[in-house]
Amino acid sequence: MPKINRLSGCTDWIDLDFVERQRTPERAMKLGIQLQLAGVSLSNTVSILEELGVDRSRKAVHDWVQKADLQPTEGRSPNHVAVDETVIRINDQQFWLYAAADPDINNLLHLRLFSTTTTALTEIFLRELRQKHDVESAVFLVDGAQHLQTALARAGLRFQTERNGNRNAIERIFRELKRRTSSFSNCFSHVEPQTAENWLQAFAAWLNAPN
Numbered sequence: 276m277p278k279i280n281r282l283s284g285c286t287d288w289i290d291l292d293f294v295e296r297q298r299t300p301e302r303a304m305k306l307g308i309q310l311q312l313a314g315v316s317l318s319n320t321v322s323i324l325e326e327l328g329v330d331r332s333r334k335a336v337h338d339w340v341q342k343a344d345l346q347p348t349e350g351r352s353p354n355h356v357a358v359d360e361t362v363i364r365i366n367d368q369q370f371w372l373y374a375a376a377d378p379d380i381n382n383l384l385h386l387r388l389f390s391t392t393t394t395a396l397t398e399i400f401l402r403e404l405r406q407k408h409d410v411e412s413a414v415f416l417v418d419g420a421q422h423l424q425t426a427l428a429r430a431g432l433r434f435q436t437e438r439n440g441n442r443n444a445i446e447r448i449f450r451e452l453k454r455r456t457s458s459f460s461n462c463f464s465h466v467e468p469q470t471a472e473n474w475l476q477a478f479a480a481w482l483n484a485p486n
Contacts, residue, residue: 288484293342303329306334312481342475344477345480351384352409353377357416357445358423360392361452365471366465372452372475373400376445378416383448383479384408388472397420405430417443452478 286305294304303324310320317333320323324331357378363370373396374386385404403408415434417423427434452475463471 285412286387288348288480289343289345291343293344299329299331299335303327304339307331308339308345308477309481311336311340312478340477341470343473343477344473345477347383347385347407347476347479347483349407350409351377351382353379353384353413355379355416356404356410356413358427359445359449360420360423361449363388363463363471363475365466365468370468370471374445374448374479375400375404376448378443378445378457381448384410385476386479388468388475390468394422394425394429397422397428401426401430401432448482451470451482 286309289305289308291301291304294301306327307320307324310323312318315323317336320336321331321333324336355378357376358374360371360373360396360456363372371389371392372386373389373392375384376382377384385400385407387400387403409431413433415427415432416437417427417434417437424434424436463474
């Protein structure tokens, strides 16, 4: 997976319309957001910005990521969709991260954080996915989880069980996500679930961004 070397890539995917006062140069704000999503700590991000003559707090950088409201681009028409879930810990509580990816291009299509995992919540996730992307003719790749298969069947979506092959794309993305959150021991501390989900959405946008 690309890591820090991606900082030299395009930044057009970062929308700064949320900025009300131009206290910080736009280029510095985009760099701060990139650094955070690439795995650089808030403290080190602040230090790098200071070297560029930009003096901002860790909270300011954190707020840039949150307020930018970054999400995966909508309107895709994938041939395959790999769907899976993994556990994320927030303040010592378990949450389930649902994610859908296009395995042909290793892009995340949609993700959501839920406090539990049920067929009903899976149906909500799929409904949101269908609102954002044209997946009606796609083949969904899933593991043996019964609630995933039941929700897909109820939605009239085609799926097949696949433990390897193209479905490995979602596993690779999850590994990168857990590598990125390793500084939290795969746990977000002292944050609200919505804050964690906002960061995860921003991470997905960064992961999909062109270089």
